[in-house]
Amino acid sequence: xxxYLIAAWLLTFWLTLVSWQSATVPxxxxxxxxxxxxxxxxxxxxxxxxxxxxxxxxxDYAEKLRFIQLPPGQSVTxxxxxxxxxxxxxxxxxxxxxxxxFRDPAKGRRLLETRLLVHxxxxxxxxxxxxxxxxxxxxxxxxxxxxxxxxxxxQGTARQHAYGIPNLNQCxxxxxxxxxxxxxxxxxxQLNGDLAYAGTGKGDNQLLHWHRTGxxxxxxxxxxxxxxxxxxxxxxxxxxxxxxxxLDINCAHCHNPQGPAxxxxxxxxxxxxxxTALGILKTPVxxxxxxxxxxxxxxxxxxxxxxxxxxxxSTDPGDRMPELGRxxxxxxxxxxxRAWIKAMK
Amino acid sequence: xxxxxxxLTTWLYASxxxxxxxxxxxxxxxxxxxxxxxxxxxxxxxxxFTSSLSLQDKKRIVIRGKGIDKTVLSxxxxxxxxxxxxxxxxxxxVIENLTVQDTKGxxxxxxxxxxxxxxxxKVEWTGPPxxxxxxxxxxxxxxxxxxxxxxxxxxASDAGxxxxxxxxxxxxxxxxxxxxxxIEIENSRDADVFDNxxxxxxxxxxxxxxxxxxxxxxxxxRVFNNHVHDNNLPNFAPEGNIVASVAEGTGxxxxxxxxxxxxxxxxxxxQSIGTGIISYLFTQRTITDQAYYxxxxxxxxxxxxxxxxxxxxxxxxxxxxxxxxxxxxxPQMPHILYDGIVDPATLxxxxxxxxxxxxxxxxxxxxxxxxxxxxxxxxxxxxxxxxFDCQLPPLKAPALNAR
Numbered sequence: 001x002x003x004y005l006i007a008a009w010l011l012t013f014w015l016t017l018v019s020w021q022s023a024t025v026p027x028x029x030x031x032x033x034x035x036x037x038x039x040x041x042x043x044x045x046x047x048x049x050x051x052x053x054x055x056x057x058x059x060d061y062a063e064k065l066r067f068i069q070l071p072p073g074q075s076v077t078x079x080x081x082x083x084x085x086x087x088x089x090x091x092x093x094x095x096x097x098x099x100x101x102f103r104d105p106a107k108g109r110r111l112l113e114t115r116l117l118v119h120x121x122x123x124x125x126x127x128x129x130x131x132x133x134x135x136x137x138x139x140x141x142x143x144x145x146x147x148x149x150x151x152x153x154x155q156g157t158a159r160q161h162a163y164g165i166p167n168l169n170q171c172x173x174x175x176x177x178x179x180x181x182x183x184x185x186x187x188x189x190q191l192n193g194d195l196a197y198a199g200t201g202k203g204d205n206q207l208l209h210w211h212r213t214g215x216x217x218x219x220x221x222x223x224x225x226x227x228x229x230x231x232x233x234x235x236x237x238x239x240x241x242x243x244x245x246x247l248d249i250n251c252a253h254c255h256n257p258q259g260p261a262x263x264x265x266x267x268x269x270x271x272x273x274x275x276t277a278l279g280i281l282k283t284p285v286x287x288x289x290x291x292x293x294x295x296x297x298x299x300x301x302x303x304x305x306x307x308x309x310x311x312x313x314s315t316d317p318g319d320r321m322p323e324l325g326r327x328x329x330x331x332x333x334x335x336x337x338r339a340w341i342k343a344m345k
Numbered sequence: 346x347x348x349x350x351x352x353l354t355t356w357l358y359a360s361x362x363x364x365x366x367x368x369x370x371x372x373x374x375x376x377x378x379x380x381x382x383x384x385x386x387x388x389x390x391x392x393x394f395t396s397s398l399s400l401q402d403k404k405r406i407v408i409r410g411k412g413i414d415k416t417v418l419s420x421x422x423x424x425x426x427x428x429x430x431x432x433x434x435x436x437x438x439v440i441e442n443l444t445v446q447d448t449k450g451x452x453x454x455x456x457x458x459x460x461x462x463x464x465x466x467k468v469e470w471t472g473p474p475x476x477x478x479x480x481x482x483x484x485x486x487x488x489x490x491x492x493x494x495x496x497x498x499x500x501a502s503d504a505g506x507x508x509x510x511x512x513x514x515x516x517x518x519x520x521x522x523x524x525x526x527x528i529e530i531e532n533s534r535d536a537d538v539f540d541n542x543x544x545x546x547x548x549x550x551x552x553x554x555x556x557x558x559x560x561x562x563x564x565x566x567r568v569f570n571n572h573v574h575d576n577n578l579p580n581f582a583p584e585g586n587i588v589a590s591v592a593e594g595t596g597x598x599x600x601x602x603x604x605x606x607x608x609x610x611x612x613x614x615x616q617s618i619g620t621g622i623i624s625y626l627f628t629q630r631t632i633t634d635q636a637y638y639x640x641x642x643x644x645x646x647x648x649x650x651x652x653x654x655x656x657x658x659x660x661x662x663x664x665x666x667x668x669x670x671x672x673x674x675x676p677q678m679p680h681i682l683y684d685g686i687v688d689p690a691t692l693x694x695x696x697x698x699x700x701x702x703x704x705x706x707x708x709x710x711x712x713x714x715x716x717x718x719x720x721x722x723x724x725x726x727x728x729x730x731x732x733f734d735c736q737l738p739p740l741k742a743p744a745l746n747a748r
Contacts, residue, residue, distance in 0.1 A: 142378070143369075143370040144396070146395070146424070146425070162424065167373050167399070168377050169377055169400070169401050170399065170426075172402075179402070179433070179434040260433065260456065262487075263456065263486050263509065263510060263558070275633075276634065277557070281631065281633075282557060283557075283585070283587070283630060284585050285555065286480060286481065286486070286503070286507075287480070287586060288479060288480020288481065288503045288583065289450075289476060289479070289480060289502055289583045291584065291585030292583070292585070293583050293585060294584070294585050295585045316449065317423055317424055318427055318450040318477075318479060324425070324426065
């Protein structure tokens with residue numbers, strides 16, 4: 001009887017220990033071993049592969065370094081209708097930084113945060129690591145933070161503004177499909193572009209690279225893979241295609257029929273074909289003061305009368321869109337969207 | 346003495362600032378780390394937040410303050426996130442005994458929650474009502490089992506208490522004033538709104554069905570035992586929003602809603618429209634949503650009390666012209682207004698409405714009504730109440746499973 005009790009106690013102790021260990025999240029970014037050498041240089045270790053997107057989400061002009069680590073020996077199966085279905089064990093790594101001077105990378109940079117999306121057996125999990133002022137490591141932060149950033153922008157103007165680091169709930173504010181935490185960026189169409197890999201010196205198509213190195217299986221000929229245009233490169237797509245690409249990556253993670261903004265009835269996914277759902281002559285539902293006094297989301301030919309432009313221009317937290325991750329005006333994309341609405345008939 | 350006092354004040358001020366940023370982090374961490382089934386107790390005092398607080402993916406959580414105006418969460422000077430408190434994807438969540446103030450956008454938004462209770466919660470925008478106030482005070486949307494009791498909403502530039510695209514709803518013992526709309530039930534099914542006081546809003550209570558939404562059709566809504574009075578506040582909603590077209594002086598407005606019973610309410614001194622029943626077509630907005638039903642049918646208004654002060658309606662703008670025309674048909678504004686736009690498919694061959702789709706108005710104190718004939722260019726406005734003298738079977742109370 002007594003031996004039995006001791007055995008039961010030991011078992012409980014062991015189970016507690018195991019569950020405690022599996023639930024433990026590394027405190028520091030360096031604990032993962034994603035990078036070699038000086039952590040701030042962000043040189044990927046073996047098995048960690050950099051990637052880039054054709055048209056990325058705007059995050060207050062922050063630059064981003066993206067990496068993927070697949071579980072050893074595993075690959076992703078080609079699918080071009082949604083974000084790639086990465087196997088359990090995958091980690092997506094994204095470091096946000098500001099160059100001190102956007103015109104001259106040699107002047108150095110300040111790393112702010114590294115976000116991880118970790119694919120666990122129970123689903124994706126989001127984690128945020130905030131870089132220390134010494135830039136030697138980044139530390140886990142669940143509750144978010146606000147930092148002040150200073151830099152010289154691409155036009156040579158000195159700028160200073162607040163930069164928001166999301167809390168863990170806010171991660172799911174965007175990474176959310178039917179209440180399931182989901183990656184947004186790495187789809188075939190977004191990855192179908194060139195990246196200069198270390199040691200090669202010249203650009204290589206990312207899909208071909210992934211295919212060659214065994215990361216991606218079942219890929220059709222490259223010519224058959226869809227491709228998101230680069231929003232600010234007219235040679236990559238028509239005005240309409242570039243505007244829709246920008247709206248897709250910046251808005252459609254919420255504004256889709258399975259996303260957090262489904263209640264609005266506005267769907268800005270690249271595949272939406274119903275003009276009303278896309279906002280054309282659609283009246284607002286719960287915009288409140290976000291309407292800016294305008295009657296419709298998009299008025300063809302009239303960007304100045306369109307709620308969409310008003311909300312992308314506003315920096316007031318009660319009006320602005322997206323709700324998170326934007327405190328500044330993205331002048332360049334607004335020009336694109338204004339031209340797009342202006343050209344609409 | 347004086348320098349010491351100054352020093353002390355400065356020190357207190359500085360430490361308060363620090364403590365408040367600390368409070369944001371502390372409460373947000375609590376909300377993130379809360380185990381299912383736990384209670385998050387908020388201290389007494391006034392706390393300033395610069396960013397939304399959020400709770401998500403949790404079950405059986407109670408967020409409890411020390412009481413209305415005792416625990417005050419102020420979002421004045423908010424820089425991040427549109428709402429004050431946001432709850433998403435939860436089950437059986439209770440928010441009680443606290444005040445949320447001056448959020449940039451909505452006060453408390455809850456989305457995709459099965460079982461959400463707001464009890465003794467006040468949401469307010471301080472200062473005079475203005476269009477830069479947030480849209481909704483209490484804002485459950487796409488929720489099941491919504492219970493709102495003992496709550497107060499003040500100053501919303503859209504609706505103080507707003508239930509949208511939800512199912513199974515009770516709003517009771519609550520107060521809404523100085524909002525554009527006091528209480529609004531929109532695209533929602535199975536709702537009881539009773540024992541509330543809605544006053545000094547532009548419109549007291551609204552029951553609306555709007556197009557282009559995920560949950561298409563509401564209905565089975567009962568509005569009873571409410572005191573709806575003095576809703577004559579000039580409309581301060583930002584243009585573009587449907588509530589911007591509500592006339593000041595509106596007690597209750599039913600828009601494109603079906604299966605509504607309104608009884609035992611007191612509609613007092615709502616100077617334009619005691620109770621209005623209109624179709625979405627009346628708003629002259631375009632409809633592209635094929636699945637949307639724009640008519641109001643199966644509506645029963647009985648055993649209410651209507652009173653108003655003598656004199657013209659108080660509304661301005663496009664409503665003003667209409668009210669002038671109405672006053673040409675009789676000396677006083679009628680208490681009940683019906684636009685007269687009917688769905689031809691709900692008419693029998695003899696032109697009378699199908700029994701279960703009728704609009705019935707009976708047994709109200711001081712009852713008077715006008716049918717606008719809005720579908721025919723207002724040609725045959727009529728104060729004849731006889732066509733509406735009927736009774737529909739009473740609606741059932743919603744079965745609610747909330748804590």
